[in-house]
Amino acid sequence: MSFDRKIKIAPSILAADFANFGAECEAIEAQGADWVHVDVMDGHFVPNITFGPATCAAIRPHIKGVMDVHLMIAPVDPYIEGFAKAGADVITAHAEAGPHTHRTLQAIRNAGVKAGLALNPGTPVSEVEYHLDMVDLICVMTVNPGFGGQKFIHSQIEKVKQLRALIGDRPIHIEIDGGVDPVTAPLVAKAGADVLVAGSAVFKGGSVSNPAPYGENIRNIRAAAEGVWA
Numbered sequence: 727m728s729f730d731r732k733i734k735i736a737p738s739i740l741a742a743d744f745a746n747f748g749a750e751c752e753a754i755e756a757q758g759a760d761w762v763h764v765d766v767m768d769g770h771f772v773p774n775i776t777f778g779p780a781t782c783a784a785i786r787p788h789i790k791g792v793m794d795v796h797l798m799i800a801p802v803d804p805y806i807e808g809f810a811k812a813g814a815d816v817i818t819a820h821a822e823a824g825p826h827t828h829r830t831l832q833a834i835r836n837a838g839v840k841a842g843l844a845l846n847p848g849t850p851v852s853e854v855e856y857h858l859d860m861v862d863l864i865c866v867m868t869v870n871p872g873f874g875g876q877k878f879i880h881s882q883i884e885k886v887k888q889l890r891a892l893i894g895d896r897p898i899h900i901e902i903d904g905g906v907d908p909v910t911a912p913l914v915a916k917a918g919a920d921v922l923v924a925g926s927a928v929f930k931g932g933s934v935s936n937p938a939p940y941g942e943n944i945r946n947i948r949a950a951a952e953g954v955w956a
């Protein structure tokens with residue numbers, strides 16, 4: 727997985743057909759998705775339950791590109807190895823998931839996977855300051871984690887700007903997760919984000935048997951985000 731700062735669209739399969747994940751992953755990649763974002767929730771760290779490493783392993787053969795696994799679970803450390811073995815390219819843990827973030831990031835990298843750190847909307851940028859040498863991605867939650875289809879929290883744009891200034895030239899992705907659509911994508915792209923996770927705004931109007939809307943939705947988000955540099 728090489729590093730670049732081009733806009734990458736990462737559809738969240740939280741908004742996909744849960745009975746058809748493999749075909750959904752193939753459909754979004756065929757329609758232009760750059761990464762596939764996989765939301766793992768435990769009903770404890772967040773008030774929703776999705777799936778675990780077995781589901782990730784099952785969908786892995788259906789993903790040609792990057793499998794971006796977002797762990798909304800606590801504790802997180804006992805499960806890192808399982809998600810790495812399931813074929814994750816990136817594993818993102820939450821700064822709020824436990825007291826030993828540095829150890830968690832070490833464990834992710836030791837498992838041979840790129841390490842991501844997610845910040846809830848109320849968590850300040852200073853939380854990542856002493857982890858910059860340990861992260862490949864910082865995920866700014868622009869909704870409270872747990873559910874798709876929520877409203878984008880605008881206060882997080884300032885956080886993205888602060889992060890961009892803090893990161894400087896380091897090869898660290900800034901990922902945005904929650905409420906991303908063609909209206910909010912340019913706001914976060916301008917602030918310095920490069921990976922845009924979008925669930926409802928990608929999957930709306932389409933299906934495995936009618937995937938063209940996925941392509942149109944992805945193109946619209948990408949064009950809106952890239953438009954800020956035009």
Ligand SMILES: O=C(CO)[C@@H](O)[C@H](O)COP(=O)(O)O
Pocket residue numbers: 738740741763765796869870871872873874875876903904905906923924925926927
């Ligand atoms: O992690 C989460 C929610 O916890 C996100 O990945 C959402 O699934 C994004 O969904 P939309 O806001 O784009 O519908």
